[in-house]
């Protein structure tokens with residue numbers, strides 16, 4: 001394909017247009033086959049005929065911080081002690097937003113954010129679009145810092161925290177990041193753990209470990225940030241998040257938050273005004289299904305077997321592009337491939353794909369305020385589509401990249 005002339009490429013592109021395809025690589029959703037692997041969760045409570053967990057009736061109000069066994073599961077995701085975990089709701093994004101609201105209305109051992117003129121948060125880019133839209137919604141000023149392949153550029157992060165007193169935190173995805181797939185190096189994790197010492201007393205690291213257990217190839221091990229925070233006496237400046245959205249059922253999983261005793265107490269003082277208990281029925285289903293870390297590991301391996309071939313397809317098509325035309329990530333886990341075209345080309349590629357029946361995540365979505373300053377980054381989410389559709393999608397995508405030249 002790479003040796004084709006522009007007119008031959010045009011011809012192939014027009015042929016795709018005629019097919020009136022409706023392909024979609026916009027969001028990192030699990031495929032039906034992935035979801036099917038968790039179907040026993042739909043019946044495991046009725047089969048067990050047990051509605052008690054550790055003596056707690058799962059059908060009633062209470063346990064806003066979650067069932068002990070669910071906390072144990074959360075502890076395995078977050079790499080912290082069970083006593084430092086809260087389990088509530090189905091969405092980690094919801095817990096992140098509740099934590100932001102806590103800081104907004106109650107503060108963290110300092111003035112609430114609502115009493116400050118300006119609150120800024122550092123956003124490693126490219127990143128998760130919903131982190132950015134949430135911050136924008138809450139009126140938080142976002143400051144871009146580039147990712148390096150090993151995590152954020154920490155020289156830049158530290159310089160900003162030292163200089164700009166409006167900075168009250170950083171939001172990051174440390175493992176199999178969305179969309180770059182990178183896992184932060186040991187040095188970056190250590191510097192992140194020390195970071196609050198350079199800034200305001202209420203500095204908060206939002207550590208969204210959404211892809212903590214989601215490796216499909218051998219991936220880099222992530223250092224344990226909470227232990228480092230304890231060592232550097234910054235444990236009150238971090239909140240950790242994860243969920244089973246990409247483990248069991250997306251949107252019907254369970255969500256975890258971790259933090260110091262002080263952080264969790266402060267959070268619950270706010271959160272307990274907004275909800276009476278937690279969904280212990282769903283937690284019990286998850287406890288029955290993901291019995292222990294061995295069962296979790298096995299389940300993630302089974303998911304990985306379904307996911308990896310999709311990423312192999314993406315790579316096999318991108319590898320056909322001539323050298324120097326673009327760069328892209330080769331993730332070992334997570335849900336995304338991050339593609340960097342030459343500056344100024346992403347919008348054109350997006351439009352060409354769209355007009356040939358392939359929807360991509362809008363250009364700019366991976367940056368705060370929806371603005372990619374270099375009009376360069378595109379996110380590919382290959383997990384949900386059938387392999388045959390993924391191949392067609394990638395064919396269109398590389399045609400669009402070539403035609404954008």
Ligand SMILES: Cc1ncc(COP(=O)(O)O)c(C=O)c1O
Nearest residue numbers: 091092093128173178210243245
């Ligand atoms: C980094 C990151 N955090 C959070 C989420 C959403 O997780 P949840 O469904 O638990 O809100 C996603 C989903 O794509 C994500 O990529």
